[in-house]
Amino acid sequence: MSASPHAGPAGSCDVAVLGAGPAGAAAAIEASALGLRVALLDEQPIAGGQVYRAVPGIAPVRADRDRAEGDRLRSTVADANIERHFCHRVWHVERVDDEWRVHALGPEGPRTVHAAALIVATGAQERHVPFAGWERPGVIGLAAATVLIKAQRILPGRNVVVAGVGPLLLVVAKAIIEGGGRVAAIVDANARGDWFAHARDLVSRPDLVARGIGWIRTMRSHGVPMLHGHILRTVDGDTRSLRAVAAPIGRDGHPHAEVASTELLCDAVCCGFGLMPATDVTRLAGAAHAFDPARGGWHVIVDADQRCDLPGLYAAGDGAGVTGAAAAPLQGRIAASAVARDLGRMDANARGARGKKRGSVRAARFGTAMTQLASVGDGAIASIPADVIVCQCERLSRRVLDGAIDDGCATINDLKSATRCGMGPCGGRLCEDTAARLIAIRTGRTRTDIGQATGRPPLRPVDLDALAGTFDYDALPMPVPSPL
Amino acid sequence: MSATSANRYDLLVIGAGIMGATAALRAAQGGMRVIVVERDVAGSGASGVNAGTLSLQIKRVGLMRYALRGYEWWREAGEAVGFKRTGGYTLAFTASEQALLEERMTKKRDAGAPIELVSPAEARAREPALSDRVVGASYCAADGYADSTRTGPYLRGLLRAANVHLHEHTLARSIDAGGDGFRVATPGGPIDARRLLIASGAWTASVAAMLGVTLPINVRVNTVSVTEPGPRRLHAAIGHATGLLTLKQKANGSYLIGGGWQGRGSPATGRGEVDGETLLQNLRLARFAVPALAHTRVLRSWTGFEASVADHYPLAGVLPGVPNAYVLACVRGGYTIGPFIGPLVADLILGREPELPLFDPTRVLAVTTRDGSRAADGRVPGK
Numbered sequence: 001m002s003a004s005p006h007a008g009p010a011g012s013c014d015v016a017v018l019g020a021g022p023a024g025a026a027a028a029i030e031a032s033a034l035g036l037r038v039a040l041l042d043e044q045p046i047a048g049g050q051v052y053r054a055v056p057g058i059a060p061v062r063a064d065r066d067r068a069e070g071d072r073l074r075s076t077v078a079d080a081n082i083e084r085h086f087c088h089r090v091w092h093v094e095r096v097d098d099e100w101r102v103h104a105l106g107p108e109g110p111r112t113v114h115a116a117a118l119i120v121a122t123g124a125q126e127r128h129v130p131f132a133g134w135e136r137p138g139v140i141g142l143a144a145a146t147v148l149i150k151a152q153r154i155l156p157g158r159n160v161v162v163a164g165v166g167p168l169l170l171v172v173a174k175a176i177i178e179g180g181g182r183v184a185a186i187v188d189a190n191a192r193g194d195w196f197a198h199a200r201d202l203v204s205r206p207d208l209v210a211r212g213i214g215w216i217r218t219m220r221s222h223g224v225p226m227l228h229g230h231i232l233r234t235v236d237g238d239t240r241s242l243r244a245v246a247a248p249i250g251r252d253g254h255p256h257a258e259v260a261s262t263e264l265l266c267d268a269v270c271c272g273f274g275l276m277p278a279t280d281v282t283r284l285a286g287a288a289h290a291f292d293p294a295r296g297g298w299h300v301i302v303d304a305d306q307r308c309d310l311p312g313l314y315a316a317g318d319g320a321g322v323t324g325a326a327a328a329p330l331q332g333r334i335a336a337s338a339v340a341r342d343l344g345r346m347d348a349n350a351r352g353a354r355g356k357k358r359g360s361v362r363a364a365r366f367g368t369a370m371t372q373l374a375s376v377g378d379g380a381i382a383s384i385p386a387d388v389i390v391c392q393c394e395r396l397s398r399r400v401l402d403g404a405i406d407d408g409c410a411t412i413n414d415l416k417s418a419t420r421c422g423m424g425p426c427g428g429r430l431c432e433d434t435a436a437r438l439i440a441i442r443t444g445r446t447r448t449d450i451g452q453a454t455g456r457p458p459l460r461p462v463d464l465d466a467l468a469g470t471f472d473y474d475a476l477p478m479p480v481p482s483p484l
Numbered sequence: 485m486s487a488t489s490a491n492r493y494d495l496l497v498i499g500a501g502i503m504g505a506t507a508a509l510r511a512a513q514g515g516m517r518v519i520v521v522e523r524d525v526a527g528s529g530a531s532g533v534n535a536g537t538l539s540l541q542i543k544r545v546g547l548m549r550y551a552l553r554g555y556e557w558w559r560e561a562g563e564a565v566g567f568k569r570t571g572g573y574t575l576a577f578t579a580s581e582q583a584l585l586e587e588r589m590t591k592k593r594d595a596g597a598p599i600e601l602v603s604p605a606e607a608r609a610r611e612p613a614l615s616d617r618v619v620g621a622s623y624c625a626a627d628g629y630a631d632s633t634r635t636g637p638y639l640r641g642l643l644r645a646a647n648v649h650l651h652e653h654t655l656a657r658s659i660d661a662g663g664d665g666f667r668v669a670t671p672g673g674p675i676d677a678r679r680l681l682i683a684s685g686a687w688t689a690s691v692a693a694m695l696g697v698t699l700p701i702n703v704r705v706n707t708v709s710v711t712e713p714g715p716r717r718l719h720a721a722i723g724h725a726t727g728l729l730t731l732k733q734k735a736n737g738s739y740l741i742g743g744g745w746q747g748r749g750s751p752a753t754g755r756g757e758v759d760g761e762t763l764l765q766n767l768r769l770a771r772f773a774v775p776a777l778a779h780t781r782v783l784r785s786w787t788g789f790e791a792s793v794a795d796h797y798p799l800a801g802v803l804p805g806v807p808n809a810y811v812l813a814c815v816r817g818g819y820t821i822g823p824f825i826g827p828l829v830a831d832l833i834l835g836r837e838p839e840l841p842l843f844d845p846t847r848v849l850a851v852t853t854r855d856g857s858r859a860a861d862g863r864v865p866g867k
Contacts, residue, residue, distance in 0.1 A: 092760045096748075103760045112760070286755060408640070410653060414525050417532060417633050425712060425783060454786075457758050461712060461781040468768045473577060473617070476765055476772075482727035482744065483796045483816070484545060484588055 013037040013083060015339050016102050016115035018090055018281060021049020022325050023317025024121030025073050026332030031119075032080045034340040039083040039113045041090055041104055043460075047077045049123055050143065051325045053150045085111065091458035091467070093118065093285055100312055105462055109469050117312045117339040120282055121332060124275035124296065124318035127433050129164075129380055133235035134271070135392045138242050142168040142272030146175065155181040157268025161244045163187035163232045164272040166374025170215040172270050173224060183224045184266040187246045189253070189273070189376045191229040205326060205366040227262060231255075231380055235269050242266050253377025274374030276433060277319045283455030287313055291447040295321030296371050297433065298452050304357060305338035306331055314339060324367025330360035381437045390438070391431040393424020401435055405442045411451045412436050425461050428453050493519045493649075495833060496668055496677035498656050498691055501531035502819065503812045504683030505639040506557075506826030507833075512646045514834040519649040519677065521656055521670060526643070527636025529685045533788035534819050535708045535742030536632040537730045538567070540597035541574045541589065541624050541723055543817045546797065548595035549840060550821045557823035558630050565630040565638050568735065572627025572721035573607055575618050575773055582620035585725040589622040599624045613717045613776040620725075627721050629732050629740075632819065651675075659694040661806060679833055680809045683826070686751040686789030688799070688813035695806050699799065700848055701791050701814060705747040705756045707763055709785040713737030717776040729769050739777060741770045747787040756787030792816060799845040800829050811845050 013036075017028045020042035028040040040047075048054055052070025077084070085106060092103040100118040104111050126143040133139065140148075140156055142164060148154045149172075159182045162173045173183045219226060227246050233255070234245040244266060248259040275296050279289055282300035287308040290301050299321040306314045314335040317328035334356050340346035384390070386399040396419055409415040412422075412432060421435050422428030428435075436450045458467075495511045497504040500522035512518045522528070538558050543551040558567050574589065576582040586601060593599040600623050607621040608614050614621075643650045651672065660667040665678045684691045689701040718733040729743040745766040749756035763785055771777045791814045793799060798816075803809040812829045815821050828838040 092758065092763075094748075094757055094760055096759075101760060110764075286757070407637070408525070408652065414528075417525075417528065418637055420633070423784065425781070427784075456784045456786050457760070457763070458782055458785070461783050464711060464767055464771060464780050464782050465778050467764060467782065468771045471768050471772075473772050476768055478726060478728060478769075479744075479746070481584065481725075482542065484591065 011112060012114040013039045014115065014343060014345070015039075015117040015119060015336070016041065016100060016113050017119045017121060018093075018102065019049065019121035019123055019317070020044070020047035020077065020086070021121060021123050021317060021328065022051055022073070023123070023328035023332040024049070024119065025077050026329035027119045027121055027316055027336045028082050029076055029080050030333040030336035031339060032082050034336060034346055036336075036340055036343070036345060037083070038081075039085060039115065040077070041085045041088045041102065041113065043087070043089050045086050047074045047086075050146065053147060085113070089460055089462065090281070091460065091462045093281055095285065095310065095312070105466050110467060116343055117314065118285075119314045119316060119332070119335045119339065120300070120319055121315070121317045121328075122278045122281050122319045124322050125278045125429055126272045127274050127276050127297075128271070128430055129231070129273045129376060130384055130388050130390050130398075130431075130434055131232045131234060132385065132388050135389050136235055136242075138239040138267065139235055139269045139271065142172050142270050145172045145270040149175045149179055153179075155179045156270055157266065158182060159184050159266050160268045160270055161185055161187060161232075161264050161266045162270050163244070163246070164274075165189040165376050166272070166274045167212060167370055168272055168374070170212060170219070174215050174218055177218065177222055177224075183219070183222070185225040185227055185246070185264050186219065187227045187230045187232055189229070189231050189249060189380065190373060191251065194373060205363075208326070208366060230262065231376065232269070232271060233261065239267060242269060244269055249380060251377060252379040253381070253383070254379030255383050273376055274371065275318060275322045277322055279319065279452065280427065280455055280459050282308060282313070282315060282319065283452060284457060284459065285310060285313055285455070289452060292321065293375060294368050294372055295323070297447070306335035307338055312342075322367060322371045323364035324370060327360050327363035327367050330356050330363060334360060378437060378441055381434060382441050390434050391419075391421045391424070393426050393430075394420045396421050398438065401438055402442060405439050409439065410443060410445060411449070412439070412453050413451065415439065416453055422453055427460070491676065492665065493517050493675065493677040495519075495679045495681060496521065496666065496675055497681045497683055498668070499529075499682070499684040499687070500526040500636075500639065500643070500650060500652065501529050501683065501685055502527070502635060502639065502822030503685075503815065503826045504681065505643055506823045507681055507683060507812060507830040508648045509642055509646050510827035510830035511833055512648045514830065514836075516834070519651065519675060520643060521651045521654045521668065521675065523653075523655045523687070525636055525652045526640045526650065530788045530790055531635045531819065531822070532632050533708065533786060534632050534706070535730050535740050536566070536629040536819070537721060537732070537742065538629050538820050539572050539624065539627040539721055539723060539730070541572060541592065541599055541622060541627060542727050542730070543592070543597070543820065544796070545591050545595045547817060547821060548592060548597055550824050551817055552596055554821040554824035555626065558820070561630075561638065565634050566735070567628065567630045569626065569628040570720050570732065571623060571625045572723060573602075573611060573614070574622045574723040574725060575607075575614065576620035576725040577615070577617050577772070578619065581725040585620050585622060588725070597624060598626055611718070611720050613774050614722070615773055615775055617772070629721055629734075631734070656691060656694070659691075661695055661809070665808070678808060681812060681829065681833065682803065682810070683812045685813060686791045688791055688811060690751065692803060692811065695803065695809060697803055697805060699793075699811070699845070701793055703751055704744065704790040704792065705749050705787045706742065706790050707745045707747050707758055707766055707785060707787050708740065708742040709763065709767065710741070710783050711739040711777070711780040712783050714739070714780050718774055722773055724769065724773065729766075729773060731770050731774060738783070739770075739780060741766060743769065744790075749787060751789050756789060758785045758787055793848045795847075798825060798843040799848065800825055800843040801832065801845050804846045804849050
């Protein structure tokens with residue numbers, strides 16, 4: 001177990017890459033090309049991440065650009081000299097004796113990968129804004145909807161309200177239409193003109209802008225109602241017949257009391273409010289993070305070479321700040337080069353890194369503009385009614401959280417220990433951002449002061465028997481009994 | 485020390501855990517003007533992150549009288565702290581563990597704990613979720629647990645009701661001992677007090693060091709895990725003959741697994757880390773003792789710091805060499821014992837005779853400074 005990472009036994013490598021999306025796959029490919037021994041871990045059965053998600057062996061409904069790019073990425077990963085661990089759920093990372101230990105659960109049981117360096121490329125997670133009824137069956141996230149449609153070929157419903165903010169609204173609506181479903185309406189928190197405010201950064205990727213305009217045309221040609229400057233306030237009914245109420249909001253997110261709400265009948269609601277960096281691994285590792293709304297909120301701090309502030313730890317892609325799928329592979333390659341240099345396996349002045357960095361900065365401009373478009377003002381949080389459930393796992397209403405905040409909870413960790421907010425199976429993924437914004441609204445404290453929840457293993461819930469494996473009682477290394 | 489008596493406190497307590505808070509409450513009841521400063525929030529250290537076990541079977545013989553009294557405090561606090569009297573079994577799976585169990589439990593029973601030895605068949609008849617590999621067991625009807633996450637809010641409420649000032653998120657940066665009192669520097673400004681109680685858990689040594697006193701305190705990093713809620717299968721609190729397991733199924737159906745398996749980290753950074761390898765052993769032991777744990781999902785593991793000195797008895801008394809300064813820390817089983825020993829130390833501070841003997845911290849200095857010879861007044865009950 002404590003073998004040197006350079007000795008070369010099974011389970012040890014130069015660099016472990018967590019996540020086989022655009023950033024992680026590029027990092028692994030580059031590191032391998034630089035002669036490093038690479039282990040690539042991902043929970044999914046194939047590479048591609050969320051953007052290029054696909055099902056092995058199943059052809060897409062229609063060939064599209066994402067599928068082609070994803071297939072190209074997958075074949076490159078397959079051809080590279082990379083130790084691949086797909087279907088592996090990483091549940092713990094820890095730094096012990098100058099190495100990183102990555103604990104994962106795979107089809108053959110627990111596996112620990114020992115690595116001199118660790119590149120975290122775990123991407124983004126969806127932000128949610130609670131409304132009455134968001135915990136109901138039939139209401140799912142935009143990200144979950146893309147998984148259903150891309151990987152399972154299942155439509156979330158026949159007649160779907162797509163709500164929230166950001167480019168994912170159009171992505172999901174288009175996929176529903178292509179899959180043969182109907183989009184009852186798109187409820188977009190952005191006003192129609194908000195896109196123009198970021199036009200300068202958006203034109204850095206005219207191809208992607210053109211793609212977006214094409215999506216909007218698709219919506220028009222299918223007669224999909226677009227409710228701009230609206231937010232969902234209520235969903236009730238059952239999955240055969242849901243009633244969604246969309247209310248108009250101002251630029252700050254506060255509802256316009258004087259303008260009438262719109263009722264929408266549907267059988268499913270897909271909603272999401274932009275992406276946040278997935279920081280669970282870097283938090284668990286103990287790296288420094290910063291809060292920056294333009295990058296999706298809390299993100300791990302990296303230098304120009306994607307290094308975190310801990311030895312041997314690197315981050316690439318949306319986890320280091322949401323900058324989108326275009327910047328991710330460049331960051332992955334930068335991180336891999338940095339690992340090679342830091343391990344003394346590449347000339348520190350090697351060419352290419354500078355160009356990649358420039359490309360990464362350019363690509364990130366588009367992603368950052370998109371991230372800013374995919375946010376909603378504090379008014380949308382401040383106006384959440386007291387009875388609305390904020391923490392679904394522990395069924396905590398806004399009233400309960402506000403009470404605890406008024407009682408002195410000043411940080412997200414305070415609120416967590418006082419109310420159990422974020423302590424259920426979702427680990428705070430659904431509620432932590434809202435809970436932190438409630439603290440900020442009620443106390444005037446900054447998100448930096450409010451902080452993030454301390455990272456804890458397991459990173460995702462794991463089956464105790466799968467972890468414990470088969471063992472012999474007499475072989476348990478029992479420490480000395482406690483003193484009598 | 486220029487502070488006037490008007491804004492000076494009679495007692496400043498550093499640490500709003502069970503020890504510091506209950507000492508502050510007794511001192512306030514005794515007429516003192518008391519302030520508690522806390523680097524984080526009330527009950528955020530060991531008091532709030534431990535497994536909540538209130539088991540007399542895992543208390544030391546020499547501390548049993550204290551544990552029995554502390555237990556009463558938890559029982560009286562009741563629902564507000566999530567107190568549950570479930571009864572508890574301690575299990576042995578080998579002949580040597582059984583011998584250890586019988587020796588230990590007999591001594592603990594003689595010290596006053598209502599513990600009985602039961603046959604494996606009896607234990608499994610009453611608690612069918614137990615492993616069929618049990619070869620020996622003991623039972624204590626009083627055993628149970630509280631919900632440690634509720635400790636802090638409960639203590640905060642008590643302090644408020646008693647008019648004790650509680651300054652949370654207030655780190656004691658330095659301490660000046662001058663003339664007839666102390667000035668503690670905090671981010672919110674200096675606080676003056678006539679007397680000082682260090683009840684800072686794992687941070688006790690670093691606080692004492694601000695007064696030039698070196699306390700030889702070791703810190704353990706204990707691991708606790710919780711599973712998703714599941715159907716009710718286990719009623720009693722479960723332990724192991726070695727003391728290396730605590731396990732209960734809480735009211736919401738989730739299992740809480742502890743036992744003092746060691747993680748990594750230090751109070752200096754405030755960061756404790758779960759050691760993946762020891763966590764697995766802890767889970768295996770739990771799974772072995774209660775096979776009903778099969779296919780529950782582990783939700784979260786965390787660590788808490790536990791301070792101790794070489795003899796594993798409390799530091800509870802005058803801080804050696806510093807007039808009007810006191811220390812209360814390193815209480816093995818401190819979650820159970822804390823609310824009794826806290827007020828005992830407050831009695832000492834109030835100039836009253838404590839109901840049970842305290843544990844003079846001088847003994848640990850004597851051990852380190854006099855080449856192993858014990859100080860004459862170092863008293864250790866039960867020995």
